[in-house]
Amino acid sequence: MKKIVSSVIFTLMGISLMAQAPVTLKLNLEKGKVYKVKSTSKQTMQITAGGQQINMDVLSSNSISYKVLKQENGVMDIEFKFDTIASKTSSPMGNKETNSAKLASKDPVEKIMNKMSANKIIAKISTAGKFIDFVNYSKFKDNVMFVLDSIPAGKKDMAKTVADMLLKESAVKSMIEPLFAYLPESAVKVGDAWETTYLRSASGMSMLALNSFTLKGIVENVATVSGKTEIESLPSTDPSAQMSQELKGSMTFDGTIDVATGLALRNTAKGRIEGTTTVKNNGNEMKMPIVVDSQSETIMMK
Numbered sequence: 418m419k420k421i422v423s424s425v426i427f428t429l430m431g432i433s434l435m436a437q438a439p440v441t442l443k444l445n446l447e448k449g450k451v452y453k454v455k456s457t458s459k460q461t462m463q464i465t466a467g468g469q470q471i472n473m474d475v476l477s478s479n480s481i482s483y484k485v486l487k488q489e490n491g492v493m494d495i496e497f498k499f500d501t502i503a504s505k506t507s508s509p510m511g512n513k514e515t516n517s518a519k520l521a522s523k524d525p526v527e528k529i530m531n532k533m534s535a536n537k538i539i540a541k542i543s544t545a546g547k548f549i550d551f552v553n554y555s556k557f558k559d560n561v562m563f564v565l566d567s568i569p570a571g572k573k574d575m576a577k578t579v580a581d582m583l584l585k586e587s588a589v590k591s592m593i594e595p596l597f598a599y600l601p602e603s604a605v606k607v608g609d610a611w612e613t614t615y616l617r618s619a620s621g622m623s624m625l626a627l628n629s630f631t632l633k634g635i636v637e638n639v640a641t642v643s644g645k646t647e648i649e650s651l652p653s654t655d656p657s658a659q660m661s662q663e664l665k666g667s668m669t670f671d672g673t674i675d676v677a678t679g680l681a682l683r684n685t686a687k688g689r690i691e692g693t694t695t696v697k698n699n700g701n702e703m704k705m706p707i708v709v710d711s712q713s714e715t716i717m718m719k
């Protein structure tokens with residue numbers, strides 16, 4: 418009986434020690450293997466303009482595939498492909514749907530998005546998940562901008578404006594950097610917390626995201642994490658910008674990480690952002706209060 422009790426005690430002690438052992442979470446990807454991640458989100462916006470409240474729903478769905486081309490001294494050259502970029506907006510002014518998969522679309526925006534999906538961009542990413550730089554950004558942008566030659570003259574100016582926003586280096590970086598911006602810089606054990614930051618850029622505006630993570634547990638080589646993201650808009654550096662935003666908010670999230678590869682397997686988030694959008698027109702300014710409730714899910718495809 419004493420031997421059985423002792424065996425149980427030692428087993429429980431072993432489990433406890435394993436739970437407290439630090440684990441190194443870093444990217445350990447197979448060269449040449451294609452990985453694919455899909456994200457979906459829903460945003461419900463309330464905008465007040467001229468005393469009238471306008472409600473909008475935006476559904477987005479994006480999928481990105483990537484593979485490691487080479488790795489040296491803890492830095493990887495990763496080739497990314499934006500397989501699908503799609504969104505659907507519903508508002509009192511009407512509905513608008515865009516999808517990069519539409520090959521024969523006459524919509525200038527879809528033409529640009531389709532061209533983005535047809536080209537690949539290479540970025541240097543550290544095994545700690547830090548974005549370092551692009552390798553072929555200029556070539557990628559030039560290849561996409563060629564699509565403007567196929568757009569009618571009457572729509573070309575608008576298309577160029579859209580292309581400049583979508584293809585701005587910070588905007589393209591925003592589509593890649595969050596994919597890996599969850600890894601700690603050093604080994605962690607259950608209960609430990611760490612922080613990461615990155616910029617989110619879209620439509621010519623930037624927001625700073627401060628992320629805090631906590632390792633909740635590890636079961637069968639899968640780490641469970643939870644956390645919170647504090648988001649705040651940054652002042653525009655473009656003096657000619659016709660629109661600016663002062664927004665602030667937060668999101669809470671839960672996720673899982675594969676310890677062997679360092680890849681996020683699944684992440685769900687929910688949050689709210691509030692503030693003001695200012696629109697300039699012929700020397701006049703109109704301030705519009707805005708509230709955005711959002712929920713999202715990102716999963717690693719098998």
